Amino acid sequence: xxxxxxxxxxxxxxxxxxxxxxxxxxxxxxxxxxxxxxxxxxxxxxxxxxxxxxxxxxxxxxxxxxxxxxxxxxxxxxxxxxxxxxxxxxxxxxxxxxxxxxxxxxxxxxxxx
Amino acid sequence: xxxxxxxxxxxxxxxxxxxxxxxxxxxxxxxxxxxxxxxxxxxxxxxxxxxxxxxxxxxxxxxxxxxxxxxxxxxxxxxxxxxxxxxxxxxxxxxxxxxxxxxxxxxxxxx
Numbered sequence: 001x002x003x004x005x006x007x008x009x010x011x012x013x014x015x016x017x018x019x020x021x022x023x024x025x026x027x028x029x030x031x032x033x034x035x036x037x038x039x040x041x042x043x044x045x046x047x048x049x050x051x052x053x054x055x056x057x058x059x060x061x062x063x064x065x066x067x068x069x070x071x072x073x074x075x076x077x078x079x080x081x082x083x084x085x086x087x088x089x090x091x092x093x094x095x096x097x098x099x100x101x102x103x104x105x106x107x108x109x110x111x112x113x
Numbered sequence: 114x115x116x117x118x119x120x121x122x123x124x125x126x127x128x129x130x131x132x133x134x135x136x137x138x139x140x141x142x143x144x145x146x147x148x149x150x151x152x153x154x155x156x157x158x159x160x161x162x163x164x165x166x167x168x169x170x171x172x173x174x175x176x177x178x179x180x181x182x183x184x185x186x187x188x189x190x191x192x193x194x195x196x197x198x199x200x201x202x203x204x205x206x207x208x209x210x211x212x213x214x215x216x217x218x219x220x221x222x223x224x
Contacts, residue, residue, distance in 0.1 A: 031210050040122070042201060043156065043214040050210070058211070059114060090155060094210055101146065101158035102203075102212065 003027050004105035006091050012111045019078040021108050023091030031094040032074040033102065034058075034066060036087040043090065049074055081112045115140050117204050119215035126222055132189040134218035136202035143207030145178055145185045150217075151198045159187075192222045 003026035013019050023032060031050055035043040035058075045058030047066040055066050063085060065077045078085055091105040116139040126132055136145065144163045148156040160169055162178035162185065169176045175188045185202055199219045203212040 033211075035214075040216065042119075042216040043203075045211065045213075048211060059213075092156075100144070100161060100205070100210065102156075104155040104157070107155055 004091060004093055004103060006089075006105040006108050008108060009106065010109045012113065013081050014113050015082055016080050019081050019110065019112075021076045021089055021091075021110070023074045023076070023105055025072050025074075025091075025093045027093060027095060027103075028071055029093035029095040029103075030071075032068065033092040033094070034064075034074065034076045035090045035092065036060065036085075037090060037107075038087050046076065046089075078110075081110075083112050086110060086112045115204065115206055115213045117202060117213050117215040119200075119202060119218050121218055122216065123219045124221070126192050126220070128194060128222050128224050129191050132192050132196070132220055134187050134200050134202075134220075136185045136187075136204075136215050138183045138204045138213075140206070141182050142204040143182075144205040145182075146203045146205070146212065147176060147185075147187055148201045148203060148214075149198050150201065154198075156201060189220075192220070194222050194224065196220060197222050 005024045007022045033048040034046040044060045049055045049068040067075045089108045092102040094102045146161045147159040150156045166180045167178040173190045177186045199217045201217045202215040
């Protein structure tokens with residue numbers, strides 16, 4: 001694995017509260033991604049980053065924001081959590097190298113009541 | 114936007130049987146990657162295909178990329194219980210290192 005950790009690993013929160021998920025990597029990878037995984041939908045890209053302070057939207061970005069102030073950290077914030085954001089969230093990184101593979105973190109299971 | 118579909122969504126086989134999952138993109142892809150996710154785990158990269166018509170093998174797994182670079186397949190020969198998991202294809206459009214993941218095929222293998 002590429003030294004990717006996510007915190008928290010599990011969280012239960014209430015509708016309307018803000019939530020921040022953290023992804024930390026130790027490989028100095030340039031690219032970082034946030035996905036959500038839901039049954040029947042596979043992995044859907046929320047936001048991604050191609051460098052410090054450089055981020056862009058993915059296909060399901062509404063209701064989410066991100067920040068990357070350091071190479072190693074990529075934060076995902078749910079500004080006002082809704083039940084439709086109950087999901088498993090995966091962070092991934094991608095270095096510039098052979099295969100262009102993405103390395104995934106262990107995931108965060110978020111439940112919004 | 115780009116859409117990537119996989120079929121079947123789920124397949125249950127007996128150990129020793131073969132298994133195939135198919136991936137179809139709405140647009141031409143620059144490359145395709147395959148990932149495996151064990152139950153409760155995270156996706157793990159298996160392979161990348163780049164060339165039209167490319168075929169790659171990893172032991173009992175055979176990966177193909179279509180001539181038009183819009184479809185791909187993963188074939189597992191003589192499945193084992195260790196093959197259990199969800200297999201995802203992911204298409205690259207050649208820009209910004211983004212991938213569009215397919216919907217996944219969940220494989221269950223029983224003795």
